[in-house]
Amino acid sequence: MKKLGVAVIGTGFWGKNHARNYKELSSTELVAICDVNPERAKTVADQFGVKAYTNSTQMLKNKEIEAISVCTWSTHLAKEALKALNAGKHVLVEKPMATNTKQAQKLCDTAEQNGLHLTVGFLMRFIPGLQAIRESVENKKIGQLVCANAKRVSQWPERIGDVGVVKDTAIHDIDVMRFISKQDPITVYAKMGNMKHLKFEDYAHIMLTYKSGESAFIESNWLTPYKTRLLTVTGSEAIMRLDYITQDLWIEMQKETVQPRYQFQEPLKAELQHFADCILEKKKPLITGEDGVKALEVAQAAMQSSAKNRAIKLES
Numbered sequence: 001m002k003k004l005g006v007a008v009i010g011t012g013f014w015g016k017n018h019a020r021n022y023k024e025l026s027s028t029e030l031v032a033i034c035d036v037n038p039e040r041a042k043t044v045a046d047q048f049g050v051k052a053y054t055n056s057t058q059m060l061k062n063k064e065i066e067a068i069s070v071c072t073w074s075t076h077l078a079k080e081a082l083k084a085l086n087a088g089k090h091v092l093v094e095k096p097m098a099t100n101t102k103q104a105q106k107l108c109d110t111a112e113q114n115g116l117h118l119t120v121g122f123l124m125r126f127i128p129g130l131q132a133i134r135e136s137v138e139n140k141k142i143g144q145l146v147c148a149n150a151k152r153v154s155q156w157p158e159r160i161g162d163v164g165v166v167k168d169t170a171i172h173d174i175d176v177m178r179f180i181s182k183q184d185p186i187t188v189y190a191k192m193g194n195m196k197h198l199k200f201e202d203y204a205h206i207m208l209t210y211k212s213g214e215s216a217f218i219e220s221n222w223l224t225p226y227k228t229r230l231l232t233v234t235g236s237e238a239i240m241r242l243d244y245i246t247q248d249l250w251i252e253m254q255k256e257t258v259q260p261r262y263q264f265q266e267p268l269k270a271e272l273q274h275f276a277d278c279i280l281e282k283k284k285p286l287i288t289g290e291d292g293v294k295a296l297e298v299a300q301a302a303m304q305s306s307a308k309n310r311a312i313k314l315e316s
């Protein structure tokens with residue numbers, strides 16, 4: 001079977017994991033990596049036995065490379081993703097995809113014009129427990145959906161210095177809420193601020209409301225000494241709770257609690273496998289560039305809401 005030639009731009013903490021998974025997957029061939037830090041580029045390239053670049057423009061000339069993962073600092077993602085799309089490569093761009101919706105939309109338009117796949121690194125969607133929640137909400141297995149609560153808190157990962165906790169962290173939950181409810185919120189109200197981080201918000205509380213009456217609440221911070229990643233979805237007949245770290249899922253009903261078991265899988269591996277399959281089999285990816293634009297739109301509205309201390313209405 002033909003393997004998909006891939007490369008990674010930005011091989012820090014997260015890009016290294018992309019490189020490792022591409023190396024491990026049977027459908028992909030890691031061709032090269034690129035990092036502006038020459039020592040890092042060399043170390044990672046040597047580790048995986050591929051060619052190192054410090055300039056992505058040079059690397060993108062390589063015809064063996066058909067698809068790219070963009071894992072640079074968040075404020076460089078859109079620029080690098082655009083270069084890759086203009087060079088005719090399919091792109092998986094990490095979240096938050098871009099600094100604003102205008103840049104993100106430009107990526108979608110460029111991918112569309114060039115007939116290329118564009119997907120965004122919302123890897124929570126590849127966790128089987130979250131897929132079960134979405135399916136249960138859709139089929140009303142938990143009755144009528146009432147609300148969803150997400151908690152994603154930890155210490156500040158100090159390497160992240162160019163965005164705050166909303167675009168770095170809460171954006172996962174913003175996407176999760178869209179994924180499980182299959183709707184966009186109509187209003188966003190948020191309160192955020194910075195306690196320890198000098199430049200960006202390090203805590204945020206975001207409330208989303210929906211046309212049919214449901215609501216969602218997202219708590220995110222970089223102030224908690226330990227890492228918690230939880231989702232609770234309340235329906236009229238049952239509650240579903242997911243721990244993203246252990247991937248444990250609980251379904252709590254009036255008389256019993258059940259805990260379905262799913263085989264633990266590395267969400268990044270599933271995400272990259274899906275990206276490669278979509279390209280090789282010419283299928284539409286589960287997560288599109290438009291999903292990235294929508295998540296950024298809600299993140300921007302949350303920031304605006306907190307600054308103006310009022311709810312922001314979103315266009316439906």
Ligand SMILES: NC(=O)c1ccc[n+]([C@@H]2O[C@H](COP(=O)([O-])OP(=O)(O)OC[C@H]3O[C@@H](n4cnc5c(N)ncnc54)[C@H](O)[C@@H]3O)[C@@H](O)[C@H]2O)c1
Binds near residue numbers: 011034056077094095
């Ligand atoms: N989907 C997820 O769950 C998830 C998890 C972690 C990180 N991320 C995302 O991945 C991205 C990277 O995060 P990280 O934690 O690895 O950060 P990091 O600082 O550890 O690594 C970023 C790397 O990119 C390199 N770089 C920056 N700009 C570049 C450019 N223009 N060209 C080439 N190399 C460049 C840096 O030298 C560095 O090695 C961020 O956008 C982050 O939001 C996503």
